[in-house]
Amino acid sequence: MEEILNSPYLHPVIATLLIVAVFPLVAGYIVLAERKVLADIQVRLGPMRVGPYGFLQPLADAVKLLLKEDIIPTAADKWIFWGAPVLSTFTALTAFAVMPFSDKFYVADVNIGILFILAMSSLGVLGLILGGWSSNSKYSLLGALRSAAQLVSYEVPLGFTIVTALMITETLSMQGIVQSQFDKGIWIAFSNYGLMLVPAMVFLIAAFAETNRAPFDLPEAESEIVAGFHTEYSGFRFALYFLAEYASIFVICGIAITVFFGGWLRPFPNIAFLELPLNVAFPMLLLLAIGGGCALGATRVSLAYEKAIMGVLALTMFLVAAMFAVPMLNELIIGFFWFLFKVLTLIYVFIWVRGTFPRFRYDQLMQVGWKYLIPISMGALVVNGIVLLFTS
Amino acid sequence: MKEFLKAIFLVDLFQGLAVTFRNQKPSLVCTEQYPKERPAIAERYRGAPRLNVHPDTDQTLCIACNLCALACPEQLIVVGAERNKETRRKELTTFIYDTSRCMFCGLCEDACPVDALELTQDFELASYTREGAIWDRQMLEEGPLPTEYKH
Amino acid sequence: MATQSTFLDTNELVLNMGPQHPSTHGVLRVILRLDGEKVLGTECVIGYLHRGVEKIAENRTYQQFAPYVDRMDYVAAVSNGLGYCMAVEALGGVEIPERAQCVRVILTELNRIASHLLWLGTHALDIGAMTPVFYCFREREEVLKIFEKYCGARLTTHSFRIGGLQYETYDTFEKDCHTFCDWFEKKVDEYEELLTTNRIWVGRTKGVGILNAEACKAYGVTGPVLRAAGVEWDLRKAQPYCGYEKYDFDIPTCQNGDTYDRYIVRMQEFRQSVRIIRQAVDSLPEGPIKGKVSKVYKPPIGEAYVSIEAPKGELGYYVVSDGSTQPYRLRVRPPSLVNLQALDEMCRGALVADVVAIIGTIDIVLGEVDR
Numbered sequence: 073m074e075e076i077l078n079s080p081y082l083h084p085v086i087a088t089l090l091i092v093a094v095f096p097l098v099a100g101y102i103v104l105a106e107r108k109v110l111a112d113i114q115v116r117l118g119p120m121r122v123g124p125y126g127f128l129q130p131l132a133d134a135v136k137l138l139l140k141e142d143i144i145p146t147a148a149d150k151w152i153f154w155g156a157p158v159l160s161t162f163t164a165l166t167a168f169a170v171m172p173f174s175d176k177f178y179v180a181d182v183n184i185g186i187l188f189i190l191a192m193s194s195l196g197v198l199g200l201i202l203g204g205w206s207s208n209s210k211y212s213l214l215g216a217l218r219s220a221a222q223l224v225s226y227e228v229p230l231g232f233t234i235v236t237a238l239m240i241t242e243t244l245s246m247q248g249i250v251q252s253q254f255d256k257g258i259w260i261a262f263s264n265y266g267l268m269l270v271p272a273m274v275f276l277i278a279a280f281a282e283t284n285r286a287p288f289d290l291p292e293a294e295s296e297i298v299a300g301f302h303t304e305y306s307g308f309r310f311a312l313y314f315l316a317e318y319a320s321i322f323v324i325c326g327i328a329i330t331v332f333f334g335g336w337l338r339p340f341p342n343i344a345f346l347e348l349p350l351n352v353a354f355p356m357l358l359l360l361a362i363g364g365g366c367a368l369g370a371t372r373v374s375l376a377y378e379k380a381i382m383g384v385l386a387l388t389m390f391l392v393a394a395m396f397a398v399p400m401l402n403e404l405i406i407g408f409f410w411f412l413f414k415v416l417t418l419i420y421v422f423i424w425v426r427g428t429f430p431r432f433r434y435d436q437l438m439q440v441g442w443k444y445l446i447p448i449s450m451g452a453l454v455v456n457g458i459v460l461l462f463t464s
Numbered sequence: 465m466k467e468f469l470k471a472i473f474l475v476d477l478f479q480g481l482a483v484t485f486r487n488q489k490p491s492l493v494c495t496e497q498y499p500k501e502r503p504a505i506a507e508r509y510r511g512a513p514r515l516n517v518h519p520d521t522d523q524t525l526c527i528a529c530n531l532c533a534l535a536c537p538e539q540l541i542v543v544g545a546e547r548n549k550e551t552r553r554k555e556l557t558t559f560i561y562d563t564s565r566c567m568f569c570g571l572c573e574d575a576c577p578v579d580a581l582e583l584t585q586d587f588e589l590a591s592y593t594r595e596g597a598i599w600d601r602q603m604l605e606e607g608p609l610p611t612e613y614k615h
Numbered sequence: 616m617a618t619q620s621t622f623l624d625t626n627e628l629v630l631n632m633g634p635q636h637p638s639t640h641g642v643l644r645v646i647l648r649l650d651g652e653k654v655l656g657t658e659c660v661i662g663y664l665h666r667g668v669e670k671i672a673e674n675r676t677y678q679q680f681a682p683y684v685d686r687m688d689y690v691a692a693v694s695n696g697l698g699y700c701m702a703v704e705a706l707g708g709v710e711i712p713e714r715a716q717c718v719r720v721i722l723t724e725l726n727r728i729a730s731h732l733l734w735l736g737t738h739a740l741d742i743g744a745m746t747p748v749f750y751c752f753r754e755r756e757e758v759l760k761i762f763e764k765y766c767g768a769r770l771t772t773h774s775f776r777i778g779g780l781q782y783e784t785y786d787t788f789e790k791d792c793h794t795f796c797d798w799f800e801k802k803v804d805e806y807e808e809l810l811t812t813n814r815i816w817v818g819r820t821k822g823v824g825i826l827n828a829e830a831c832k833a834y835g836v837t838g839p840v841l842r843a844a845g846v847e848w849d850l851r852k853a854q855p856y857c858g859y860e861k862y863d864f865d866i867p868t869c870q871n872g873d874t875y876d877r878y879i880v881r882m883q884e885f886r887q888s889v890r891i892i893r894q895a896v897d898s899l900p901e902g903p904i905k906g907k908v909s910k911v912y913k914p915p916i917g918e919a920y921v922s923i924e925a926p927k928g929e930l931g932y933y934v935v936s937d938g939s940t941q942p943y944r945l946r947v948r949p950p951s952l953v954n955l956q957a958l959d960e961m962c963r964g965a966l967v968a969d970v971v972a973i974i975g976t977i978d979i980v981l982g983e984v985d986r
Contacts, residue, residue, distance in 0.1 A: 112488045114749035117495045286743065287815055290968070428484045429477070430815050431743025433968045434652075476812040483809045484746055494753050506760070508782065510767035537679035569682035569773050570766075574781060583767070 087179045091168050099318040100130030106423045113427040124378035125369060127385075137314075140307035145208060148304065152206035157305065157312035160199030164319035167192045171326045172246045174336045174407025185246035186234060189327060190227070193282065196320060197223045203313070207304040218434060219284060219291035225441045226281035226288075232449035233271035233278070236456050237331045240264065250335035257342035259334040264459055270452040272332045274445055276421075279324045281441065283317065286426040290434050325418040326411075333414055336407035355396045355409050363389030499613040505585040510568045512586035513561055515604040516579065524605070525580035528554040535575035540565045561604055563589055564597035626650050632970070634663045640737065640974065641981025645958075647970065654962045654970060659955060664985035672945035677703050677777055677912045680942070685771040687947065688983040691730035692772050693722050693762070694925040700775045701856065702921040702932035704906075707777075707914035714902040715779035716858040721792060721895045722765070722774055723857075723923075724888040728799070729758040730926035730978075731881050735806065738878075738975040742819050747806060754802055761791050778908030784899075792896045796889045803885045811882070820874040824961040824973035827872050834957045838928025838950055839880045840977060844872035850924035857923075862894045874976040881978075913940055927951055927978050947986060951979040 076082065104119065104126065111118030119126030144153060170185040172178050182188055197220050204216020237260050238244065241252040253259055261272040281288040305313060329335060338350045363386045370382035395401045396409075432440065470476065496503055505511070516525045528545035544558035573583045588610040591597050628649045634642040642663035648655040668687060672680050684699045685692035697719055704711065711719075736751035759769040764785050766774040774780070810816045826836070828844040841848055849866045851859040867883030869876035916938045922931035928950025937943040954977050961973050 109488075110745075112490075112493075113484045114746050115487055115492050115494055115753055116749060117493055117497070120497065289743075424481060424484065427746050428480045428809070429744060429813065430739065430810075430819060432815060433819060433966065435966065436815075436818050471814070476814055480809045480813050483805055487746075487750070494756070506764040506767065508765070508767040508785070509763060535679070537675050537682060567682055567771070568768065569771075570768075570781075571679065571682070 084179045087177065088169070091179070092165065095165065095168070095319065095322075096134075096315060097130070099315050099322075100134060102318050102322070102419060103133070103314075104129050105419070106426075109420060109423045110427050113424065124373045124382050127381060134311070137311040138308055142307045142309070143304070145304050147208040149206045149208065152202050153304075154309075156199050156203035156206055157309045157316065158199075159202065160196055160316035161312045161319070163192045163196040163199065164316045164323060167323040168319075170246050171323065172250055172330055172335055173411050174405075175247070175250075176404060177408055178247065181245055181247045183243075183245045183248075186238070186244045186249070186327075186331070189246075189323065190231065190234070193320065193323070194224075194227060196316070199316070203305070209304065212304060215291050222284070222288065222291060222434075222437060222441075223282060225438060226278045226445070229274050229441065229445040229449040230278045230282060232446070232453055233275040234327075234331060236271040236449070236453045237268070239453075239457055239460055240268070241331075246330055246335075249330055250337060253334050254337055254341050257340070259332065259337075259339075261332040264456055264463075267452070267456050267459055268332070271449060271456070272328075274449045274452065275328055275332060278441075278445060279328060280422070280425065281437070283321050283324055283422075285321070285422055287429040287432050288437055289426075290431050290437060321419065321422060322415065325415045325422070328418060329411065329414045333418075334410075336411040338406070338410050351406050352396055352402060355406070356393045358413075359389045359393035359396070363387075363393065505587070507585075509585045509587075510570045510573070510583040512584050512589050512608055513563070513566075513572070513599070513604060514582050514584045514586075514607055515559060515601060516582055517605060524556055524601075525578050526556045526559065527578055527580070528556045529577065531575045531577065532572035532581050535571045537569065537571065538562075538565050538567065541572060556601070559601040559604060561599045562597065563599055564594060627655060634660075640979055641984075643955075643974070643979070643981055643984070645970070645974070647962075647967070649967065652966050654965050654967065657959050657962045657970070659958060661952075661955075661981070661984050664981045666986065668986045669945055669947065672942055674941065676940045677914075677942065680945070681776065682771065682773045685773055686982060687949065687986055688730075688925065688927065688930070688951070688980050689770060690733050690980050691726045691926045692770060693726035693774055694730075694923060694930060696773065696775045697723050697857070698921060698923045698925070698930045698932045700777055701923065702919050702934045703777050703912075703914070705919040705921050706917060706934050706936050707908075707912065709778050709908055710906045711779050711857075712903045712906055713858070713900045715904050715906070717895050717899050718780055718784060718904070719775060719857055720859065720862070721892055721899075722762070722772075724891045724895070725758050725761060725792075725795075727888050727926045728885060729755050731885060732758075734881065734926075734975075734978045735878075738972070738978075739810065741971045741975045742816070744810065744816070747809060750802065750806070754799060757795055757798070761788075761795065764788075764791070776905065777912060779903070779905035781905075783904060789896050789899065792892055796893055800886070800889055803882065807882060811879070817875060819969075819972060820878060820976075822871075823874045823965060823969050824976060825871065825873045826957050826961050830957065830960055831872070834960075835953050836928070836957050838925070838954065838978075839877055839884065840872075840928070840954055840957070842866065843869045843876035843880045845870050850922060850929060854922075856921075859891075861898070862891045864890050874972055877976050911940060913938065922948065925950055927980070927983070928954055947983075949983040949986065951977075951981075951983040955979055955984060 107129070108118040108126065119129040122129045122132045144150060167189045169179045170182050170188050172181075172185075200223070201216050201220050204212045204214075204219075207213070237249075240256070240260055240263060241249045243249060243252060249260075256263060261268055280286070284291065334341065338346075340346050340350070366382050366386035366389060370379050370386060373379055373382060395405065517523060518525055526543075528543055530543050530545075533539070533541040533543050540562035542558070542560040543556070544560075545554040546557050547553070548555045568583060570583055572581055576582075584607065586608055589597070589608050590610070628651075630647045630649055632645040632647060634644045636643075644660040644663065646658045646660065648657070666686075668683055671683055675683070681696060681699060684695045688695050732751040732755045736748035736755075739745075739747040739751075762772050762774070763769045765788065766772050766782055774782075826840060826844055828841075828846050830836075831841045831844045831846065837848070845868055847866050847868050850856070851864075852866060864887045865883075867880050867887065869879055914936045916936055918933065918935040920931060920933045922929050924930075929948065930950055931948030933944075933946040933948070934942050935944040958973065958977065961977075962970055965973065
C-alpha cells in the first residue's frame with residue numbers, strides 16, 4: 073500500500089483517470105454552451121426543455137447517441153471503420169497529457185511538450201482520412217481528403233507562430249513556457265514591444281482552420297454534394313468523432329492560452345499589489361455573480377426538480393467562491409481557475425466567430441492559408457527574431 | 465491608404481462581430497415558448513369556423529340561405545335545411561364543414577349575411593383521423609376543444 | 616448547351632442536386648455536369664410542385680379563384696393577389712377608388728420587404744452566415760403581424776378583392792406602419808454592417824454568376840437581376856399602375872450583374888420601399904374601399920394582360936373571358952421561371968460551391984415556377 077502511495081506514477085495516473093472520466097461531460101457541456109451562445113446571438117433561446125434552462129441537455133444527447141442503431145455500410149472496411157474514430161479520439165485526448173492546467177495539476181511535464189502536442193494533432197488528420205476512406209463512398213473520401221489538405225496546410229503557420237513564441241521562452245516544455253512568462257512578467261502575446269500580437273492573431277486564425285470551425289468549415293458543412301467524412305457514422309461512433317472534435321477545440325485553445333496568453337498565470341503576474349484584487353476579489357465576485365444568477369433562475373423555473381438543480385448549482389458556486397477567500401486553498405486552485413477562465417473565454421470567441429461569418433469557399437480557404445498566413449507568419453518570425461536579437 | 469489599413473486590421477470583420485455581440489442582449493430574444501406561452505392572435509384572424517348562436521335564446525343565427533356553400537371555392541360546405549310549416553321559413557338541420565380541405569380564405573365568412581358563420585381565432589384544429597376533420601353542426605357551434613397541455 | 620470537346624469526354628461527371636436539398640429553395644432538381652470542380656453546364660428539372668393552378672382557374676369563378684393565386688409565390692402572396700385583381704378588373708373595366716389603391720400600394724410594398732427579407736436570410740444561410748436568417752425572420756414577423764391584423768392571415772393573405780378591398784384598415788394601421796418603417800431602417804443598417812463590407816461575403820459573391828445586360832434582355836429576365844446588370848427598368852416607373860406615379864422613389868441599379876450587385880440592389884430596394892410606404896401612409900385618402908362590382912362578376916368577352924413589378928420580377932396575368940362567370944383561360948407569367956432560364960449561363964465556369972449561391976441570388980420560389 074505504501075508502495076502505491078509513494079509511487080511516482082500515482083499522481084499522473086490519478087490525473088489521467090480524472091481527465092478521461094470528466095472530459096466527455098465537459099465536452100457535452102461545451103456543446104450545450106455553443107448551442108446557447110449561438111442561440112443568444114441569433115435572438116432565440118436554445119435548449120430550454122430538458123432540465124432548467126436546458127441544463128441537462130447533454131445527458132439527453134448522450135443517451136440518444138448511445139441508443140441509436142449502429143449502422144455499418146456493407147461495403148465498408150470493418151476494422152478501419154471501427155478504428156478511425158478511436159484514433160481521432162485517442163490523439164485528441166492524449167494531448168491532454170501535457171496540458172498545464174495549473175502549476176499543481178497536470179499529468180506530465182515533458183521537456184518537449186509543445187512538440188508532443190503538435191505531433192498529436194498531426195496524427196489526428198490520419199483519423200479523418202481513415203474515416204472517409206473506410207466508408208467506401210466516393211464523396212466521403214473526397215470530403216475527407218479536402219479536410220485533410222486544409223488541416224495540413226494550416227499546420228504550417230501554426231508551427232511558425234509557435235516557433236516565434238519559443239524564441240522568447242527558450243524552452244519547449246509547457247510548464248517552462250508558462251514559467252518564462254512569469255519570469256518576464258508579461259504574457260507573450262503582448263511582449264516584444266507588441267510585435268508578438270501578429271503571431272498571436274495568426275495562431276488564432278490558423279486555430280479556426282485546424283479545428284474545422286467556421287469560417288473554415290466548408291468540408292464538413294457544405295454538404296450539398298460532398299458529404300463529408302463522417303456521413304456513414306451514426307450512434308456511438310459519431311459520438312466519438314464529436315468528442316474528438318470538441319477535445320481538439322479545447323486542446324487548441326489550451327495551447328493558445330499557454331503559449332500566448334499566460335497559461336495559468338493571472339494578468340500582470342509579477343505586480344504584487346494586484347495579487348489581492350485579481351487573485352482573490354475577481355474569482356470571488358465572478359463566482360458569486362454566477363451563483364446569484366443561478367439563484368435567480370431558480371426563482372423563475374416552475375418545476376420542483378428544476379428548482380432543486382438550480383439551487384444546488386447556486387450553492388456550489390457560493391461554496392467555491394468561499395474557497396477563494398482561504399489563502400491556502402486559494403493557492404491550490406487559483407492557477408486552475410485562471411486557465412479555465414481563459415480557455416472558456418477563447419471557446420466563447422470561437423462560438424462567436426462561428427455565429428457571425430459566412431464560409432470560405434475551398435479555393436479561397438487554401439489561398440488564405442498559403443498566400444496570406446504563411447508569409448505573414450514567416451515575416452513575423454524574422455522581424456521578432458531581429459528585434460529580440462538587438463534588445464536582449 | 466485608409467482602405468489598406470482597414471484591410472490589415474480586419475476592421476470589417478470586427479464590425480460584424482460587434483453586430484452579433486450587440487444582439488446578445490436577453491431582452492432582444494423573440495422566441496415564444498409555445499405551448500407554455502400562447503401567441504397573440506389578431507382579431508380578424510381566419511382560423512377555425514364557428515356557427516354562432518344567439519346569446520340570449522341559444523338559437524342558431526344561421527338562416528340556411530346556402531350562400532356560404534355557393535361562395536366556397538372548394539365546395540366543402542353542405543347546408544341541410546327544412547321548411548318550417550308554421551313560420552314558412554327555412555330552418556337549419558345539418559351543417560357539414562370539411563376543415564381538411566378548407567384553405568381558410570374567408571369567402572364563406574364574407575358571404576354570410578347574418579354573421580352566423582365566422583372564422584375564429586382558434587388555430588389548433590388537429591385531429592387523429594381524417595373523418596375527425598369533417599365538422600358537423602355541433603362541433604361548429606362548440607368549437608374545437610384541444611386537450612390542455614400539461615407540463 | 617454545346618459540349619466543350621469533340622470526342623467523348625471521359626472527365627465529365629454528372630451530378631444530381633436532387634429535388635430534396637437544403638439549398639435549392641424548394642423542390643428544384645439541378646443536374647450538373649462537372650469537370651473536376653468546375654461546372655460545365657446545368658439542367659433544371661422542374662415540375663415537382665405543379666398543382667395545375669391554371670386549370671383550376673377554368674373551373675372557379677373570378678372571386679373564388681383569388682385565394683388560389685396566393686399559393687403560387689407563397690413568400691410574397693400580396694403581389695400575386697394584386698396582379699390577379701388588376702387583370703380581372705382590367706377585363707371588366709372596373710374603377711378602383713383612391714383609398715383602395717393607396718392601401719394596395721402600402722401592402723404590396725410591405726410584402727416586397729417581406730420577400731426580400733426571406734431572400735436575404737436564405738441566401739446568407741446558403742453562403743454560410745447563420746445569423747442573418749434569424750434577424751431577417753424577426754423583421755418579417757413584424758410585417759406578417761401587420762398582415763394578420765389587416766386581413767386575418769399571415770402568409771396566404773387573400774387581402775384584395777375584385778374592385779378594391781374587403782376590409783377597412785384597422786385602427787392602428789398607420790401607426791403600425793410608421794413604427795415598422797422607423798424600426799426597420801435601423802435593421803437594414805445592421806445587415807449592411809454585418810455583410811456588405813465583410814471580406815468573406817465579398818469574396819464569395821463578387822464576380823460570381825455574372826449575367827450582363829444583353830443576356831438579361833435575351834432571356835427575358837426581369838426584376839433585381841436585370842437592374843443589377845445596369846438596365847434601369849422597373850414597371851412601377853415604366854408603366855405605372857395602382858397610383859405609383861404619385862410617389863417619389865428611385866430605382867437602384869448596379870453595373871456588373873454579379874451576385875454582389877444583386878445583393879446591393881435588393882438592399883437598396885428595402886430603403887426605397889420604406890420611402891414609398893411612408894409617403895403612402897401619410898397621404899392615405901378617405902373614401903370608399905370598393906368600386907362598383909356586381910356580386911356575380913361577368914366580364915365581357917375579351918382578354919387582358921396586366922403585369923406588375925413583383926419582388927422577383929415581372930409578374931404577368933393573361934386572362935381570357937368568354938362572357939361567363941369563370942375565366943376561359945388564365946395564364947400566369949411567373950418571374951421565377953423566366954429568371955431560372957439564366958441559371959445555366961450564370962453557372963458556366965463557376966465552382967460547385969458557387970452553384971448554391973447562384974441559385975439563391977436569382978431568388979426563385981418553386982410554387983411560382985411550377986404553379
